[in-house]
Amino acid sequence: xxxxxxxxxxxxxxxxxxxxxxxxxxxxxxxxxxxxxxxxxxxxxxxxxxxxxxxxxxxxxxxxxxxxxxxxxxxxxxxxxxxxxxxxxxxxxxxxxxxxxxxxxxxxxxxxxxxxxxxxxxxxxxxxxxxxxxxxxxxxxxxxxxxxxxxxxxxxxxxxxxxxxxxxxxxxxxxxxxxxxxxxxxxxxxxxxxxxxxxxxxxxxxxxxxxxxxxxxxxxxxxxxxxxxxxxxxxxxxxxxxxxxxxxxxxxxxxxxxxxxxxxxxxxxxxxxxxxxxxxxxxxxxxxxxxxxxxxxxxxxxxxxxxxxxxxxxxxxxxxxxxxxxxxxxxxxxxx
Amino acid sequence: xxxxxxxxxxxxxxxxxxxxxxxxxxxxxxxxxxxxxxxxxxxxxxxxxxxxxxxxxxxxxxxxxxxxxxxxxxxxxxxxxxxxxxxxxxxxxxxxxxxxxxxxxxxxxxxxxxxxxxxxxxxxxxxxxxxxxxxxxxxxxxxxxxxxxxxxxxxxxxxxxxxxxxxxxxxxxxxxxxxxxxxxxxxxxxxxxxxxxxxxxxxxxxxxxxxxxxxxxxxxxxxxxxxxxxxxxxxxxxxxxxxxxxxxxxxxxxxxxxxxxxxxxxxxxxxxxxxxxxxxxxxxxxxxxxxxxxxxxxxxxxxxxxxxxxxxxxxxxxxxxxxxxxxxxxxxxxx
Numbered sequence: 001x002x003x004x005x006x007x008x009x010x011x012x013x014x015x016x017x018x019x020x021x022x023x024x025x026x027x028x029x030x031x032x033x034x035x036x037x038x039x040x041x042x043x044x045x046x047x048x049x050x051x052x053x054x055x056x057x058x059x060x061x062x063x064x065x066x067x068x069x070x071x072x073x074x075x076x077x078x079x080x081x082x083x084x085x086x087x088x089x090x091x092x093x094x095x096x097x098x099x100x101x102x103x104x105x106x107x108x109x110x111x112x113x114x115x116x117x118x119x120x121x122x123x124x125x126x127x128x129x130x131x132x133x134x135x136x137x138x139x140x141x142x143x144x145x146x147x148x149x150x151x152x153x154x155x156x157x158x159x160x161x162x163x164x165x166x167x168x169x170x171x172x173x174x175x176x177x178x179x180x181x182x183x184x185x186x187x188x189x190x191x192x193x194x195x196x197x198x199x200x201x202x203x204x205x206x207x208x209x210x211x212x213x214x215x216x217x218x219x220x221x222x223x224x225x226x227x228x229x230x231x232x233x234x235x236x237x238x239x240x241x242x243x244x245x246x247x248x249x250x251x252x253x254x255x256x257x258x259x260x261x262x263x264x265x266x267x268x269x270x271x272x273x274x275x276x277x278x279x280x281x282x283x284x285x286x287x288x289x290x291x292x293x294x295x296x297x298x299x300x301x302x303x304x305x306x307x308x309x310x311x312x313x314x315x316x317x318x319x320x321x322x323x324x325x326x327x328x329x330x331x332x333x334x335x336x
Numbered sequence: 337x338x339x340x341x342x343x344x345x346x347x348x349x350x351x352x353x354x355x356x357x358x359x360x361x362x363x364x365x366x367x368x369x370x371x372x373x374x375x376x377x378x379x380x381x382x383x384x385x386x387x388x389x390x391x392x393x394x395x396x397x398x399x400x401x402x403x404x405x406x407x408x409x410x411x412x413x414x415x416x417x418x419x420x421x422x423x424x425x426x427x428x429x430x431x432x433x434x435x436x437x438x439x440x441x442x443x444x445x446x447x448x449x450x451x452x453x454x455x456x457x458x459x460x461x462x463x464x465x466x467x468x469x470x471x472x473x474x475x476x477x478x479x480x481x482x483x484x485x486x487x488x489x490x491x492x493x494x495x496x497x498x499x500x501x502x503x504x505x506x507x508x509x510x511x512x513x514x515x516x517x518x519x520x521x522x523x524x525x526x527x528x529x530x531x532x533x534x535x536x537x538x539x540x541x542x543x544x545x546x547x548x549x550x551x552x553x554x555x556x557x558x559x560x561x562x563x564x565x566x567x568x569x570x571x572x573x574x575x576x577x578x579x580x581x582x583x584x585x586x587x588x589x590x591x592x593x594x595x596x597x598x599x600x601x602x603x604x605x606x607x608x609x610x611x612x613x614x615x616x617x618x619x620x621x622x623x624x625x626x627x628x629x630x631x632x633x634x635x636x637x638x639x640x641x642x643x644x645x646x647x648x649x650x651x652x653x654x655x656x657x658x659x660x661x662x663x664x665x666x667x668x669x670x671x
Contacts, residue, residue, distance in 0.1 A: 090490070139665055148486040149664075152427075155493050156661035163653035170650050185504055260497070313505050320498035324475055327490050 010280060013273045017287040021069075024291055028065045028298035029057060033306035036061075063193045068293045068311070070196070071252040072262060074203050076289025077210045078249040079263025080270075080282055081241050084217040086150060089330050090323070092264035093249035096154035099260065100161035101132025102253040103184060107168045122199055122254040129250030132157055133242070148330075186259040186312020188297050195255045203251055207286070210244050214282040217241065221276075259312045261319020262292050268326065346617060349610045353624050360631040364402045365394070367638045373398075396529070404528040404592060405634040405648065406627040407540040409599060411589040413626025414547045415582040416600025417607075417618065421554040422578040423478075425485045426667050427660070429601035430465075430586040433488070434495030436597060438468020439583075439590035441499040444506045458535070462587030464499075469583050471495050524647040525593045525634065532592050539588040544623055546581055551615035554578070558613065596630075596649040598656020603629055605663070629655075 030036045036053050043050045044057045075093060082091045093099060105128025106121060139153040165184065182189055216237055219227045227234050249263065266289035267281070274284045293311060300309035366375045370393055377390035416429040430436045442464020446457045475491030476484050553574040556564040561571040589596070603625045604618070611621045633651040640646055 139661075148490060152486065152489060152664050153661070155490075156657070156664045159653075159657040160661055163650070163657040166650045167646065167654055170647055309505060313501050316497055316501035317505065320494045320501065323494045323497075324491055327487055327494065328475060 006275075010274050013284065014287070017273075017284065017291065021287055021291045021294070024294045024298065025065055025069065027302075028068065028294050029061045031298045031302035032056075032061065033301070059192065063196050064188050064191050064297070065294060066200075067191050067196050067256060068188055068297045069290045070200060070203055071256040071259065072266075072289040072291070072293030073286040074207055074248040074252045074289075075259060075262040075293070076266035076270075076285040077207055077282065078245040078252075079289075080214075080267040080278070080285045081210065081217065081245040082263070083267050084221055084278065085238055085241055085245070087221065088148075088150060089268070089326055090148065090151045090264075091154075092261065093245065093253075094158070094258070094260045094263060095151055095323075096136045097132035097157035097161065098129040098246055098249045099253055099258045100158040100165070101128040101130070101135075102126070102250045103258050104128050104161040104164045104168075105131075106183065106254060107165050111168055118194070119198060122202070122251045125250045125254030126247060128161075129246050129253070132161060133246045137242075182310070183257040185310040186257040186315065187300075187308070187310035188256055189308055189310070191255065199251055199255050203248065206244055206248050206251075210241075210248065211282050211286075213241065213244070214278040217278040217282075221278075256293075257310075257312060259293065259296075259315055261315050261322065262289055264326075265315075265319055265322050266292060268322070346611055350621065350624075353621065353628060357624055357628040357631065360628050360635060361402055361406070363635040364405065364631045364638070365398050367635060368393070368398055400530050400533045401525055401528045402631060402634065403533050404525050404536060405630040407533070407536045408525070408589040408593050408596060409603075409626035409628070409630030410540045410544060410623045411536075411585040411626075412596060412599040413603040413607075413622040413629075414543055414619070415585040417604040417615075417622045418547060418550070418554065418578040418582045419600070420604055421557050421615065422575045423483060423485075423488060424557065425483075425488055426605070427485075427489050427601070427663055428492075429598070429604075430582065431496070431595065431597035431656075432601060432660070433472045433492035434468040434499060435465045435472075435492075435583060435586050436590060436595040437496040437499035437503070438471075439465040439587045440595045441468070441502050442587070443591060444503050448506070458588060458591040461591040462584050465583040465587040465590070466580065468495050468499060469579055473579070524649065526645055526647070528592070536588060536592050539584065543581060543585045543588075544619075547619050547623075548616075550574070550577060550581070551619045554615040555613075594649060596652050598660065599626055599629055599652050601663075602656050602659050605659075 026038060026041065029041050030038060034053075034056055036056060040051055040053050041057060042048060044052045044054060045062075078093045078098075079091075082093060082096060083089060086096075102125035105124040109116060109120065109124040135157045136150070136154045139157070140150045216232070219230055219232055220234065220237065220241075222230075224234050227237075253259070266285045269288045270281050270285035273288075274280050292315065296311040296314040300311050300314055303309055362375060365378060370390075373390045373393045377388070377394040412430060415435070419428040419430065419433060419435075420426060439461040442460040442462070443457055445464070446460035472488065472492040472495045473479065473483075475495070476488035478488075553564075553569055556567055556569050557571060557574055559567075564571045564574070586600075604622050607618055607622045607625045611617050629652075630648070633648045633655070636651050637646045637648045640651075
């Protein structure tokens with residue numbers, strides 16, 4: 001009986017999520033400096049007769065919305081993996097320093113080697129993200145650390161890389177740093193097919209792999225001893241999953257910039273909706289992450305056109321109080 | 337026995353710190369955009385009328401800037417020292433607890449109301465600092481009497497991130513304002529003049545005296561709240577006074593120079609290592625240490641890359657961030 005109601009609840013949740021995601025995506029196509037009605041969107045997308053807005057929809061808003069969907073989903077996967085691996089509700093790609101590491105590497109590349117094509121952006125971001133993640137990993141292995149302590153180390157590593165980013169920005173001529181500055185606030189401004197074409201295949205491959213492997217997160221969550229007893233090579237699995245998380249977050253960050261707190265919020269919201277079993281949780285988190293980023297991007301464009309507010313600023317405005325809420329509730333859970 | 341050891345080390349270390357401060361201040365005064373203006377221009381700069389060109393550069397540009405660095409160093413070191421003492425947390429400092437960013441947010445709000453100017457901006461900065469500090473404190477459970485060290489730090493970082501997002505949000509609303517805001521979010525003291533020095537100096541000196549008066553109470557806090565109560569002081573009053581004082585000191589320095597991070601973390605630590613845990617010695621030592629660090633950072637910011645000056649806040653972050661990481665790795669009494 002409970003099984004059936006559980007399944008039907010999951011179905012309802014997924015249907016509602018998909019519908020709201022669809023609505024948010026349509027809104028994202030229509031909102032902005034030039035509002036476009038939904039009939040015109042439909043005409044343009046499906047090649048129907050009637051008034052169309054080819055340039056705005058096809059050249060600007062469609063790739064942007066797709067990129068928001070893609071990066072939101074990938075950040076959510078990364079957050080879910082990190083939270084499960086570290087058994088830490090406060091963890092997220094940003095909190096353990098991946099975003100800052102990627103940011104530093106990308107800034108270095110843009111400022112020091114301005115002639116490199118943007119194809120190398122994801123490569124640089126991955127290198128930086130891996131460096132930051134391994135620093136956090138090393139730091140936490142030095143002593144036995146509590147979950148909150150690990151987050152603290154991640155924040156400290158993040159500060160370190162942020163200081164480097166600041167240094168690079170302020171010592172470079174101003175015409176060079178306007179691009180990194182937009183990117184550092186996490187904005188989808190001026191992102192187009194070129195950026196999407198750069199990363200979609202890699203991200204899609206990594207995302208599918210992560211979803212297929214997500215049942216292993218359930219095993220790891222049982223504890224190392226149990227997982228080993230069930231025939232799992234825990235250190236190897238943990239490494240593979242962590243590598244997936246770092247790659248997903250760093251590559252997303254390389255195209256959309258530092259979008260904080262999505263990887264933190266999406267898994268939590270999903271867990272409260274469908275529970276903690278990862279084969280169900282992971283897809284739900286993906287939908288939630290997509291929804292959050294598309295909504296943040298569309299809201300940023302719709303609030304005060306023609307000015308755009310970066311999606312990263314909006315996610316931080318909601319994400320930071322969310323982090324505080326989780327901090328308070330986990331503290332209570334530890335005490336009781 | 338141990339206090340004897342500290343006293344033995346205290347005198348030479350104090351002399352060394354004074355020497356370091358003097359040479360740092362001299363180096364900060366001697367460097368700048370015009371390489372032909374050296375320390376010699378300082379001779380007779382007071383009183384000489386009319387001034388030579390070099391003397392005006394020294395008097396109108398370099399001297400106020402170095403003085404601002406000195407007073408900001410004192411303010412932030414005092415704020416950090418007080419916060420570390422009253423929260424009994426080695427990682428506490430204005431930037432880590434979100435107080436810096438709260439002050440910055442307060443200033444941005446003030447800029448949005450053009451009628452506000454002059455001292456009102458400072459009031460906004462202090463209010464922002466106080467609000468952020470109180471919020472962090474509440475998150476850590478301080479008002480229920482059980483201050484959790486880790487939650488204090490993590491809550492502070494989150495409050496800081498939130499205030500930071502709002503400050504960035506303001507960039508996007510108005511281009512002219514954003515230029516003003518960007519100027520000091522990285523902690524820049526390049527354009528300081530005498531009218532910036534006056535109010536800051538007054539507050540710094542008052543704050544320093546207040547901290548000296550508070551130092552006995554800060555010592556008692558280190559014994560634990562129960563012992564402090566037993567010895568006849570109310571720890572809650574120490575906490576309240578200390579937090580308000582720290583917020584005012586931070587707000588005042590942010591209003592002038594923007595959020596300079598990590599000075600309030602590093603300086604009290606270093607001084608505690610050298611001068612021991614007694615706040616009656618630690619307060620003047622940390623004040624001098626903060627001033628020294630800031631004049632050295634100011635010198636570095638003018639000297640490191642000659643055509644583009646590095647804002648002093650960035651130099652402070654480059655020194656402070658690795659130190660913070662080191663502290664998170666070694667601090668034992670955090671769990």
